[in-house]
């Protein structure tokens with residue numbers, strides 16, 4: 001398997017962390033978003049909407065959504081299980097992975113895209129939208145903190161793909177100067193410290 005990725009981007013990191021947890025071997029090709037290498041006609045043949053990650057299989061087939069890639073690898077390498085083992089657990093993990101994507105990662109990406117120098121002159125930036133997303137994130141960090149007072153991991157008693165998504169969002173948020181308020185959000189901070197102890201967090 002060949003992973004097209006940018007080492008600095010959060011969605012490719014989700015997949016690298018997932019692969020590290022599974023212990024699967026794969027090759028990588030770096031596609032720099034900074035130099036718009038993802039927008040070349042060659043790369044658009046892999047992904048017409050020019051986003052990373054992309055996973056290419058031995059036979060040339062490609063997958064271009066982080067969750068699709070992770071589910072594919074979960075099916076091929078069922079252990080350790082990261083998507084759930086019964087109907088209730090699978091639903092919990094799906095729910096929390098969606099919360100992590102839609103309530104944390106996507107808003108964080110919007111703050112970065114709409115304010116950061118990195119994108120200046122490259123996309124239409126709307127700083128007011130970033131302000132709205134910052135307010136949204138403050139409320140959601142507080143909510144995640146409250147939830148994590150009740151259990152050690154997002155979807156329950158064990159680490160799952162939902163924790164990977166949320167951790168990648170929260171790490172990437174630092175480029176937009178959004179940080180966990182350790183005093184006000186001790187449960188979120190303790191959860192993040194647990195994730196950081198895992199070898200996969202270096203991926």
Ligand SMILES: N[C@@H](CCC(=O)N[C@@H](CS)C(=O)NCC(=O)O)C(=O)O
Nearest residue numbers: 009010011033051052053064065066
């Ligand atoms: N839903 C996609 C989102 C992928 C995505 O947003 N990738 C970002 C990097 S984290 C990207 O490639 N951005 C390049 C650009 O916007 O030009 C997934 O989960 O894989």
